Amino acid sequence: MAIDFRLLAQVALEEARKPLERLRGDASDQARDLFRRYKALTEAVDDTERVLSVERDPARRAALVFDLEHTLPARRDALVAAALAHAGSDLALALDAALTVAVRVLVVAGKALL
Numbered sequence: 001m002a003i004d005f006r007l008l009a010q011v012a013l014e015e016a017r018k019p020l021e022r023l024r025g026d027a028s029d030q031a032r033d034l035f036r037r038y039k040a041l042t043e044a045v046d047d048t049e050r051v052l053s054v055e056r057d058p059a060r061r062a063a064l065v066f067d068l069e070h071t072l073p074a075r076r077d078a079l080v081a082a083a084l085a086h087a088g089s090d091l092a093l094a095l096d097a098a099l100t101v102a103v104r105v106l107v108v109a110g111k112a113l114l
Contacts, residue, residue: 005052008109009045012102019094023087030086037082041075045106052113065110072103 020038023031048064055061076099084092 003112012105016098016102
């Protein structure tokens with residue numbers, strides 16, 4: 001059975017987005033910044049998935065997974081810190097938990113493709 005990285009990424013990131021829905025009606029610059037940061041994280045995952053799906057060189061695939069393993073936690077941390085500054089600890093904790101699971105799923109799925 002093959003791993004569908006794209007499907008796993010979509011599900012994991014959609015689950016991670018749920019805590020941000022609390023800010024849906026908030027038009028502040030801080031709320032827009034949180035959604036922008038989340039979008040940047042999802043676009044980075046999408047870009048990596050696209051390259052992983054066509055890359056056949058094992059060293060390059062490993063480098064892409066290494067990149068996921070190191071850049072996604074940094075993006076998660078930045079998003080959680082911004083959430084804490086804007087919306088407080090409840091949102092930050094929920095977002096941290098959801099993003100931690102999503103990042104772990106993405107890294108493990110990426111490693112499974114090697």
